[in-house]
Amino acid sequence: MKSLAAVALIAAMPMAQAGAAMAQDKASGEAKTAKAIEAQVRSRDLVGTFGGQRVPYRATIAETIMTGDKDKQEAVIVTTSYVKTPADATRPVFFIYNGGPGSGSVWLQMGAFGPKRVGIPPDARDDGAPPYPILDNPDSLLDVADLVFIDPPGTGFSYLTEGADPKKYYGLREDARAVAEVIRRWINDNGRWNSPKYLGGESYGTTRTAMVVDELEGGTFNDVSLNGLILISTILDFAAREPTPGNEMAYVMTLPNMAAAAFYHGKVQATSVEAISEEARQFAIGPFATALLKGQDLPAAERASVRAELSRLTGLSETYLEQADLRVTSGRFYKELLRDRGLTIGRLDARYTGVDYDRAGETPDNDPSFYGIDAGYTAAINSWAREGLGFVTDRQYQSIGREPGQHWNWTLGGGRNAYLNVAPLIGKAMRENSGLRLFNAQGYYDFATPFFGAEYSLNRFGIPQDRVELKYYHAGHMMYVRDEDREALSRDVRAFIRAR
Incomplete structure (x- = not known):
C-alpha cells in the first residue's frame, strides 16, 4: 500500500505537468508575439545621367510597417526612393504610384521616371520572351526632383499581415490614409518637411491622388501642403467608364x-x-x-x-x-x-x-x-529590386494584384447608388492652396481612361483653370512605351516641376 504522501504526489503530477505545459504554451505564444516583422531597408549608391546632367544618387528600397490596435502589425508597405547625394532639403520630392487598384509602381518606375527602364518595342509590337534589356533611363526626373515610388498594400511587394482586416486598407479612403501616412513618415524620416512636394500617379493612381491630397491637405492637423499634382491617364469621374x-x-x-x-x-x-x-x-x-x-x-x-x-x-x-x-x-x-x-x-x-x-x-x-508589354515589366522590376538593389523576399511582385480589387470599398458618400467623382476633391485642394498646380497627361489611343473624359472632369466648376496644364501623346495608357512620348512626357513634367 502506498503512503498518503506518495498518493498525494502521484495525484499532483498531472496537475504539475498541465501547469508546465500551460507555461510552455504561454512562453511560446509570447515568443510568437515578440517575433515582430523587422522593416527591411536596402540602399545602393549609384550615378547616372538624367536630363543631360550627371547625378549621384542613393537608391533605397524599404519597408514601412503600419500598425493597428495594440500596436498589431497590419501592413508592410514598400517604397523605392531615389535621392540625389548629398541630400538637399531644398530639392523637390515627387511621390509616385500606379493604379489598379492593385497595380504596383513598376509601370512608372521601370517605364517612365525611374533611373532604370525596361527596353521593349516602342512601335506597338509584342515584347516577346526574355531576356529583356534593363537600360539606363536618361529620361528619369532625378535631375530636377528626388523620387519616391510607393506600392500600396496588396501591390508590388507590399502586403497585409496574417489576420489583418482588408477593410482597413482596401478602399478609396482607406488606401489614401495608408499612402498619406507613408508619405508623412518619409518626409519626417528624411527631413523634407519644407521641400517642394509633388504627388501623382497613373490610371486609378489619379483617383488615388485626389483622395491622398484630401488626406494631406484636407484636414486641420499635420497638414502637408503640395506644390503640384501630376496625373497620367486620368480617371476622376467614373461616369465615363x-x-x-x-x-x-x-x-x-x-x-x-x-x-x-x-x-x-x-x-x-x-x-x-x-x-x-x-x-x-x-x-x-x-x-x-x-x-x-x-x-x-x-x-x-x-x-x-x-x-x-x-x-x-x-x-x-x-x-x-x-x-x-x-x-x-x-x-x-x-x-x-x-x-x-x-x-x-x-x-x-x-x-x-x-x-x-x-x-x-x-x-x-x-x-x-497588355499582354504585349507585361512580361518585360515583371521581369525588369524583379531583377532590379532583387539583384540591383539587394531586396530579399520570397514574396512575388504583384504587378497587377487581385486581392485589393476583391475587397475594394468604392463608396465615397453622396447617398445610395451615387456614381463616383473625385474631381471635386482636387478642386477643393486647389482653391485652398493657391500654390497648387495640376499637370495632366493623356494618350490619344487610350480607351481605359479616355482623354475626353479627363478633359470633361477637369473643366468642371470649382477647378481653377489657370493652374491646369493638359498635354497629349501619340500612344496609349502607358504612353511612355513609345520612345518619342517617353522623352516628351519627361520634358513636360520636368518643365512643370521647374516652373514652380
Whole structure:
C-alpha cells in the first residue's frame, strides 16, 4: 500500500505537468508575439545621367510597417526612393504610384521616371520572351526632383499581415490614409518637411491622388501642403467608364478615342490625329449627345445624319451602327474596327493589334496592349529590386494584384447608388492652396481612361483653370512605351516641376 504522501504526489503530477505545459504554451505564444516583422531597408549608391546632367544618387528600397490596435502589425508597405547625394532639403520630392487598384509602381518606375527602364518595342509590337534589356533611363526626373515610388498594400511587394482586416486598407479612403501616412513618415524620416512636394500617379493612381491630397491637405492637423499634382491617364469621374443601360455619357466620352484609333489604322482620313480628335470632340458634345438624349424621340432624318457622321468618324459601317442603335461599346469597337483584317485592337493602347481564336466574336479574347508589354515589366522590376538593389523576399511582385480589387470599398458618400467623382476633391485642394498646380497627361489611343473624359472632369466648376496644364501623346495608357512620348512626357513634367 502506498503512503498518503506518495498518493498525494502521484495525484499532483498531472496537475504539475498541465501547469508546465500551460507555461510552455504561454512562453511560446509570447515568443510568437515578440517575433515582430523587422522593416527591411536596402540602399545602393549609384550615378547616372538624367536630363543631360550627371547625378549621384542613393537608391533605397524599404519597408514601412503600419500598425493597428495594440500596436498589431497590419501592413508592410514598400517604397523605392531615389535621392540625389548629398541630400538637399531644398530639392523637390515627387511621390509616385500606379493604379489598379492593385497595380504596383513598376509601370512608372521601370517605364517612365525611374533611373532604370525596361527596353521593349516602342512601335506597338509584342515584347516577346526574355531576356529583356534593363537600360539606363536618361529620361528619369532625378535631375530636377528626388523620387519616391510607393506600392500600396496588396501591390508590388507590399502586403497585409496574417489576420489583418482588408477593410482597413482596401478602399478609396482607406488606401489614401495608408499612402498619406507613408508619405508623412518619409518626409519626417528624411527631413523634407519644407521641400517642394509633388504627388501623382497613373490610371486609378489619379483617383488615388485626389483622395491622398484630401488626406494631406484636407484636414486641420499635420497638414502637408503640395506644390503640384501630376496625373497620367486620368480617371476622376467614373461616369465615363463602360456604359450601363441608361448611361449615355460613356458613349460621348469614348467617341474621340474611336476616331483616333480609326485614323491610326487607316479607317478614316484626316490631316492628323489632333484634327480628327477635335472633329470628334465637337460632334460628340453636340449632335451626338443631343441624339442620344432624345432617345426614342429622335427623328428619322436626324438619326440618319448622325449615323452617317458617326460612320465617317469611327470607320464603322452605318449598318453596324444602326444595329447597335448608335451606341457602340468600347469592347465591341476593339473587335469590329479591324474585323475585315482578322485583327482586334488594344484597350490600353489601340495601336496594338491581336489575333483572336476566331473572327466571329463580339469582343476580343484579351487585350493585346497588355499582354504585349507585361512580361518585360515583371521581369525588369524583379531583377532590379532583387539583384540591383539587394531586396530579399520570397514574396512575388504583384504587378497587377487581385486581392485589393476583391475587397475594394468604392463608396465615397453622396447617398445610395451615387456614381463616383473625385474631381471635386482636387478642386477643393486647389482653391485652398493657391500654390497648387495640376499637370495632366493623356494618350490619344487610350480607351481605359479616355482623354475626353479627363478633359470633361477637369473643366468642371470649382477647378481653377489657370493652374491646369493638359498635354497629349501619340500612344496609349502607358504612353511612355513609345520612345518619342517617353522623352516628351519627361520634358513636360520636368518643365512643370521647374516652373514652380
